Amino acid sequence: MSAPRPSLRVRLTSALVAVVAALGLTMTPAVATAAVEFTGVGAPSISGTGIVGSTFTASYDASTTSPTPTSVDYDWYRVDTGALVQEGGSTLVASQALLGTGVYVLATLREPSTPSYRTTNSPFSATVRLGEFAGVRAPSISGSGIVGSSFTASYDASGTTPAPTTVAFDWYRYDTGALVQEGGSTFVATEALLGVGVYVLATLSAPGVQDYRTINSPFSATVRLGEFTGVGAPSIAGSGVVGSTFTASYDASGTTPTPTSVTFDWYRVDTGALVQEGGATLVATEALLGTGVYVLATLSAPDALDVVTTNSPFSAAVRLGEFSSVGTPVVEGSGVVGTTLGVALDTSDTVPAPTTVRFTWYRVDTGAEVLDDADSLLVTSELLGTPVYVVATLEAPGTQSYVTANSAFSATVHLRSFVPGDAPTLGGRNVLGGVLTASIDLATWTPEPTAVAWQWRLEDGTPIAGATSAQLAMTADLAGEVVFAEATLSAPDTQPYVVATAPSGRIAVPGIAIDGSSRVLPGATVSVEAWGLLLDTEYALELRSTPLALGTAVSTAEGTIDAQVTIPTTAEIGAHRLALLLDGQEVASVPLEVVAAAPAPVAPQPGAAVPAAPSALPQTGAADASVPAALAALLLVLGVTLVLRRRPA
Template identity: 30%
Template sequence: MTQPPSALATTTDPEDTTVHLPDRPRTPLRRRGRTASVVVALLLATLAPALPAHAADTISVSGRVTDEADQPIADLVVSISPDGGGRVLSATTASDGRFTIAAVPPGRSELSVDDDWAAEDLWRHQTWDGTAGVEAWTTFDTGTSDLTGVAFRLRPTSGFVGHAVDEHGAPLENIAWDVLEQHPDTGAWLGRQYGPLLTDEGGRMWFAADPGTTWRLCFTDSWYQPTDEGMGRWTPAVRHTDGCWDAGGGSGVALADASDISFTDVGQRVDVTVVMPTAGKALTLGYPAIVGSTDTGTTLTASPGTWGPGTVSLSYRWYTYSEAGGREQIPGATAATFTTTSAQQGMQVGVEVTGRRSGYATATRLTSLGPIGRTAPTVTSPLTITGTPAPGQTLTASHGALSPAGSSVWSEWYVNGVPAGYGTTFAVTAAHRTATVEVRARFTASGGGERLATAKVRVPGLAFTPATPTVAGTAVVGQTLTAKVGTWSPTPTTLTYQWYRGSTAISGATGKTYTLKAADRGARVKVKVTGARAGYDTASRTSASTATVKGVLVPATPTVSGTAKVGRTLTAKVGTWKPSGVTFTYRWYRNGTAISGATGKTYVVAKADRGARLHVRVTGSRSGYVSQSRSSASTAKVV
């Protein structure tokens, strides 16, 4: 029995990207998807109720599947369905390649063979034309008797396996990929018009390519799925650098500089790897929309959606899309708005919204509207959200009458920028407290013209009973102040702080404590405390201001000049104090005891001082500063 060629085959020449089929089979790679016909065949064959078969009403279809060398191929799905639609029946080929499908209604039908859905597209798809299998879609007339001798002779599939890995060689799951083919007339590289196309858990993708074609493969870490929209959630902590395959092994390679992947032979398989270094932490992306209409000469506005975390810098680039030219940037169109002209007639217009934040990977999302030039429907009054935005209530997307007749509207709801459902109404629950609910309505005329409008409403949260904070500590430069938050009800799960100098927020002063700086001298300081809790509106309270913050003098240690002898004069030398402008007072001491009346800068040694040691204490003062005192060293004993 013929074994299918393996997609895991590797090259023997490092400069040769053509994969030569191995002598022994290997387990084929897991595929994410399958063609719709095979999926339907398998599902309906499994789920459809068994119908009674009557010999006069049904026939059987049997045959064999082989390769071009007449070797049998096992485990392929052969399916048949009526040309006009109906129940799909299927069978799996046995080890000798044979199959039989029973209870087939006679008539015009499609009979096809394909890989099992979990395989790797190792064989080219065929349908039966009544005499042979062909690599095209066709139907045939079964006749009214059992059909035998169906013979499919399959050729191996050409294609390539791509691997997305990080800088350490670890596979990257859910990396978006695209294969692009150059337009023969315009030279534009055109990608697939379906998706999402994502790598599997092993970081791999597969694409079937015909001989005589040339492709380029690009990976982008652009798949964001904050909610389960049918494919699970996907919110990785980091993102990776986008890039296309380069035969030289480069990373971050742009499409224009990528290497070609060319196919010349049936069954040729290529294995390539793209290294995607870590680019930074992952942003939370908004879902952008273009608000406006397809009427020529109207102004379109990019609504970026909700980006995070924190403040994300957004930029815009507008494009046109056409079958011949692909995506082309509109020169100079980098604002949040764009006014269409006749130059965009017949083309879709799109906007690329790019978010940037330090430490995070730059991320981009696209959206489009069009084609431009088609007359959009009108509404007699704008889109609004009616109803009470509270748990247990229903919101309704309301608007005026549509014209012309036959126009339709499609509404999608968002909660805090994340898709949350479709339809005219939206049910508010307790989980939506404090959230912003948005509806986007797309009005479409029978001629294809479109108008997109948005409306928003906020669902209020529950209310805190907050406390007014107080400030503990001394209002002196260099001292630490502490915010005392008091008792809130209920207790916030998060408390944030902002300290103010007068009415101005102090940059970076966002902790529970704050150490007073020289810049605070002469000002009064206060703190604002903000409490947050799920389902509650945030609340803020601000403390009373402190006393005026005083500075701290930088003192010097005084010295005493003169001779410690009765009748001689001693003088206090204050040294250099900072800042300037300090005034001084003095107090002289005999053996540590203040001398009555000795409060001048100089002191005449008295008889009572004989045998004692003298020193002076200097106190410096200046408005707005805390006074400081310093004592000199003691003199020698007075003689």
């Protein structure tokens, strides 16, 4: 039985101490101004149990204080009222006047060259309380139980601290728990107690120590008329696990006469209520969870008064069973978004075999629950970047639920990766005015990409501004460059994949040249060569700056043109350009000078002076122009002739 509850005054005082401690009460005295002061001053401390009659000891750690104090004086104060308890002294005896409160000290530091210093208060001491008995055991009863004989109660104080100065006994019937006698170490067995026994409770007392009410003694011998001798207590075996069986037994080897029958009655330990009448076994049920049972045995023999034994020692407390040899769950799966993670728990060695196993899934990064009661988890993009783990809850009838340690972390959740297929390729002509086209066979990739983003880049990786389609026009600013196309493939729940074409050839600049002299007469035929052109494409030829169409020509499969054009007779004398055009845009040109024809020579008349030799440069002016005029007339009749011929492949 437990010790008496503290008085109302003690409990109120304890509550006041708790409030003061929670508020962190400190008392800091004003420090007098001085030229030199202590530094590194801490608070004193108090040690001691607070048990009435024991000693509190105050101390001050001066290891950080400068200068080192030569003396330290202590004043002791009550925690609850702040009243001075003792002025001076490093120790204080805990008295009953302080019951329910603690104390604290203020220290005064002294040193000859330094003004004295009053510290802050120490932490509060332990609350002053009455001492408690330790090593308390149950009292015992001796006596035969025969009517008219005496039972004697005793208490073995050899292991009890402090030694009790008085032990008072109260006697009770064990069948009803009614008080039979208050006080006294002996009790006379009367007929009123026939068939039952008694037990005692002992009250221990000592100065400065809280009175202590022991647990009850074992039951006395049953009060009886003639009786069995050498009667012991029955015993109970069994684990107490729900569903298992307790077994009662009685060792009659020392009992006279030998009992011819032994019957057992089963009782709850916590209430003393009868659980089962008769039977040497009792099944532990959930109704008994948390308590044990005991048995009383009834011995019978011819010519002997039936005797009910003292109670058996208490059985093991009834409890739910516990799983043993439990492993940890194992999570399997790639962690790829869209796939499934599975979990399993090997219970082949687990005892008892669980009837249900519930798996709960958690995120590793936050510990948040993801899914409960599931042995698989569909991996979603919400889990990207974190692994998951699983704990299992095992259950079985009559067994305490068991939550396993968490599984090892799964693979980190990530997007799936493409299985590469065919690389992208380039088509088209890498010449000025042409178009390069990038393409990729998406059907060869797994999974098949749902989108392709293109970016054209120069050979060094520099992105070409605005070049984000599958086609790239060969413009003048790309002349002489090498380019490639970069494809970024994407699909739902899949890591984007970047793959590039092989580099193009260097982008060629179309060229044009005149086969022969670049100084021609109006109406003259000129042989023209061009290269670096689009394949099988029609180009136009013009005489510029004032455009005069000279005709068209189709490039060969090698991207060249070999053609002849006739300079119009109307072409102005002077510097021109022979231009090559594609779709109206000039792609190449070569300088060409149209010159006037030299005048026809005149035969000398007899006797006339021989004219001087003409200079190397053609003459211009009023020379006889009959031949050129005739030639011009012929050309006008025949028309301007343009002869084109293909260069052999």
